[in-house]
Amino acid sequence: MRVLFLTMLSNKDIRDHVVRMPLRRLCKKANLHPDPMENARLVKESLQVLLSPDSKSVDEQPYEGRRLLEVEGGWLVINGEFYQREMARMIRRSKKTLWQREERERKRMKNDGQSKFSNGQPVQEPDFQPNGVTQS
Secondary structure: OHHHHHHHHHOOOOOOOEEOOOHHHHHHHHOOOOOHHHHHHHHHHHHHHHHOOOOOOOOOOHHHHOOEEEEOOEEEEOOHHHHHHHHHHHHHHHHHHHHHHHHHHHHHHHHHHOOOEEOOEEOOOOEEOOOOOEEO
């Protein structure tokens, strides 16, 4: 059921959140089982669950917890706008994480070349003698 719902989220129209495709194509895209007959049965079962009220929830939910509504030409993802915002937020977060990782690497690479310098001047390292006494 989860795979079918994610398949539908990725194939919905971003303007009106309707998944417009024949059941046969939805079955192919979801690919829940290698056997085509079993795949079709699983997709139909999953669709029924997504179209039905959520009987396990104790909280009040919009549309009684349904995830989809059957509309002319397809299925409406009920909270489509919410899922779209969440996906955009996750993408932004992922891009920011990647940018931060690359920025840290750039700084590390820059600092590796200047590790023996302080304020642009070479750091004078103490001269260690075998007897343990240092000379400056």
